Amino acid sequence: DTGVSQDPRHKITKRGQNVTFRCDPISEHNRLYWYRQTLGQGPEFLTYFQNEAQLEKSRLLSDRFSAERPKGSFSTLEIQRTEQGDSAMYLCASSSGGTSTDTQYFGPGTRLTVL
Amino acid sequence: ILNVEQSPQSLHVQEGDSTNFTCSFPSSNFYALHWYRWETAKSPEALFVMTLNGDEKKKGRISATLNTKEGYSYLYIKGSQPEDSATYLCAFLSSGTSYGKLTFGQGTILTVHP
Numbered sequence: 001d002t003g004v005s006q007d008p009r010h011k012i013t014k015r016g017q018n019v020t021f022r023c024d025p026i027s028e029h030n031r032l033y034w035y036r037q038t039l040g041q042g043p044e045f046l047t048y049f050q051n052e053a054q055l056e057k058s059r060l061l062s063d064r065f066s067a068e069r070p071k072g073s074f075s076t077l078e079i080q081r082t083e084q085g086d087s088a089m090y091l092c093a094s095s096s097g098g099t100s101t102d103t104q105y106f107g108p109g110t111r112l113t114v115l
Numbered sequence: 116i117l118n119v120e121q122s123p124q125s126l127h128v129q130e131g132d133s134t135n136f137t138c139s140f141p142s143s144n145f146y147a148l149h150w151y152r153w154e155t156a157k158s159p160e161a162l163f164v165m166t167l168n169g170d171e172k173k174k175g176r177i178s179a180t181l182n183t184k185e186g187y188s189y190l191y192i193k194g195s196q197p198e199d200s201a202t203y204l205c206a207f208l209s210s211g212t213s214y215g216k217l218t219f220g221q222g223t224i225l226t227v228h229p
Contacts, residue, residue, distance in 0.1 A: 109158070
């Protein structure tokens with residue numbers, strides 16, 4: 001299966017620790033998105049990459065959050081000094097980028113629990 | 116802030132029942148509407164991308180309609196099966212964005228009882 005993969009699937013951390021998640025998009029997809037879903041809500045947009053360029057960041061992404069996509073392949077999302085409010089499912093998606101209506105293919109997500 | 120609402124929030128049906136849910140979205144600046152199915156512990160699965168007013172799409176027992184003038188889409192499941200149990204998400208794409216930044220509804224949780 002060559003779908004979107006995310007690692008780890010689950011992460012439990014203590015408040016104040018740093019965590020990093022990885023997303024491997026579908027090969028040759030040049031658009032990559034990060035979303036966050038909290039309990040009872042739909043996924044919310046966090047940030048978007050076109051190849052290696054980060055083109056937009058949501059206001060939800062505080063200074064403690066940083067995302068990278070070196071060489072336009074996999075992406076990492078780092079949260080520094082985690083807070084309990086960061087507990088959520090972090091989803092990654094990729095698309096081929098031909099048009100803005102292209103299907104976004106999602107990974108299974110990383111569930112973060114901050115104690 | 117874009118407002119995308121789904122109803123009902125949750126739904127319990129018996130195997131064999133047909134069911135439908137609603138997604139409401141802004142009727143202005145419409146570009147596309149996506150539907151996803153998200154089963155527990157799996158990746159959200161794309162069902163449909165709808166772009167034209169009056170669009171109807173079908174995939175097996177699942178179908179969807181789109182009314183961009185009044186800002187709603189219906190998802191129908193005919194003859195529900197236990198394997199249809201999932202969260203169904205709709206996501207709105209505004210014409211104001213130049214890429215695929217989706218605004219999701221909160222989802223409808225469907226449980227199909229054998």
